[in-house]
Amino acid sequence: MDDLHSVTPERPDPYRWVIVLSASAMLAVAMGQLVNGLSAFFTPLEEAEGWSRADVALINSAGLIGLALGGIAMGWLADRVDTRKVILTGALVTGLCVTAAGFATALWQLYALFFVAGALGGGALFAPLFALVGSWFRTGAGLAIGIVSAGQAMGQGGIPFANALLIESLGWRGAFVAIGLASLAILVPLALLARAPRRAGPVAAQVAETLPAVPTPVVVALMSLGVVFCCALMSVPLMHLAPLVELCGASGAEAGSVVLVMMIAAIAGRVAFGKLADMIGALPAYLAASAWQTAFVFLFVRIDDISLFYLFAPVYGFGYAGVMTGVLTSIRTLLPAKRRAGGSGIIIAFAWGGHGLGGWLGGLFFDATASYELTFAVAAGAGVLNLTVILLLGWLVIRPCRGTGTRMADGLAV
Template sequence: MMMYSKPEYRWVIAATSAVMLAISMGLLVNGLSPFFVPLEAEFGWSRGEIALINTFGLIGLGLGGIVMGRVTDRVGVRGVVLTGAIVTGLTVLAASQAHNLWHLYALFFLAGAFGGGALFAPLMAAVGSWFRTGAGLAIGLVAAGQAAGQGGIPLASALLIEAVGWRGALLSLGLVSLATLVPLALLIRQPPAARAHTTLPADEAPTLTAISSVLIMGAAVLMCCSLMSVPLMHLVPYAQGCGIPAAQAGGIVTVMMLAAIAGRVAFGQLADWIGAIPAYLTASAWQTALVFVFMQLKSLDQLMTFAPIYGFGYAGVMTGVLVTIRRVTPTATRATCTGVIIAFAWAGHGLGGVVGGYLYDMTATYDLTFAVAALAGVVNLVIIGSLGIWLARDKGNHLLQREVATG
């Protein structure tokens, strides 16, 4: 039996997926943040216009996730992931030569649709299929890799920008992406058939229809990720506005994301212990309650101290979203539902970033940006809290009916 058909190979899949998502999501989700100031200085573009580059990438990521997820079901995961690895590297290389704003809009859309879109959903689905038990912890570990990239890539970008300028930084990042993602993609394998069709335990059977799960979870993650994207996209330029140098400002995000590595693993384990929705609620409440505190902090020491506190809880949101999707969606349509719900999540990331940029352009301060982000978090809590109450009540009624039926 080949090594990659053995159960132990699932850890290779998890580790490889973690590294690939670290690089690709670090570039596409919030890797643009250190480029705000240099692009603004060279071209005179507003921060709203620059933030829209990231929004186009996230729209592509959402739409691509739906399409590439369906393609994965038909042709297998490795070819799709290899395509995503190549496209991600090539589009970042091309972006280094851009001279017009629309060039960057188009390139980041392509990077999201056929790069990140071919990586995130297919890799997460593969990991979930390789692990019959402990899926929460496995998903948390892979999400932790993504968090590491979202912290490390902005710091690396800031250092590269200082050394070789923004074009040289994108050129370097594109080359490194190709050199790492392509070999890693070749390690990905389709899960053995016995692992690809596992179901949840009976006491966790989903109670939502496909349409209901998409509508409810889609609305929740749209709000949740709108909040999440604001510090990811605007914390670096906010810190620079406080007089903190770019490299040190990027370091604040790095510290936040280092704490996020532990947070994503911890909340994955928490989901295995207390359930997906309670874990998601806990993480969502954490980031909603603390996000506006950033506006009260002005010094590097203050921001460095608070960043890991916020980051640990915020990080659990993505893990919570993924395990909750697994909890509430019907098995037969889970891949399709997941792709659509995650598309809402990426749309939220794009919406929060660009709205935050335009609110800054209107007010010349980030106060309103972060306040609106907190409000979006409250809406998410209301939706998920109501869903949890409804599911708990439905489960109680189901158990009562079963007791009556059995006498």
């Protein structure tokens, strides 16, 4: 059966688009919950349980720490066992843990459940799915990764909005149960579609790679440092935009709809920046997206009208969305295939760690100042540090090309 799907460079297997679309949908469901789906629960948990905003934000941080640690282990495992089994495990654990959150009776239980959901759920989905998609594409990987990343953006906009509606109808406990059961119904069948490409005979020979003359440990170290700052910035609007809008007198559903509008724009942005990476190179595209989110993030706290949030959120969302596409395409470009899974796991672990740190600090700063001014200012500062790291990495990449006649894009294109 698999032989029917053997591919050649001249005749790519059309099943690769099944892989792309199923991966996109799975990440929409799973990452929508683990990255920022909890933002709709901030106010309800504060009011119902009396927990502080920092305490509630730490639930999300626990999930992201689990996602960071689990991503390293599950990425390593996915290279050595059947990828479908790893992905199916992630689908089951994600749905079961979110369902169980509806029955939690103490804050520590939510910390534990989201940590497990991140480590064995999202960790078994994120890196393995992107690695699987990359293995199906020899050319045009930027666009494919952009489409999968766009699915994640769709979930990060749709899940918080759906959670807000579910909370209004079912309460916070019922919302967790409903979204958890829905996740099982969606993720498990999609996980069964996952499989690695089959290449037979001489076609299996690997195409020679053209990589920048920068040692892999240097690339991993610099990208890991950069994504800490990058994702600390990114997490602030994702986790705190909805409660910021609520401070302007909006309802939970209205605040969730602002995030939804931002993430709808992000869907287009992730695809666009994936295509941009194919055109100008992965690292330049990553730099452009990072500069976009750094320049605009602080403007959120200068808005005090719901209609202006609806106008500005998609502008920010289109550009910020290219950051994750840029990270993933840069990893694929700058690391050799034989070290890509391990290096990717480490870099993405730092990314999720930065995401968790930024979300928690945002809540902590709000508790200390009763304002989001400091939260968004620190986010912008983190963005500047990330840009510094990207520029340093770019300088290291192009430096060996001087005097050789090699075009910059040759070392950076996907």
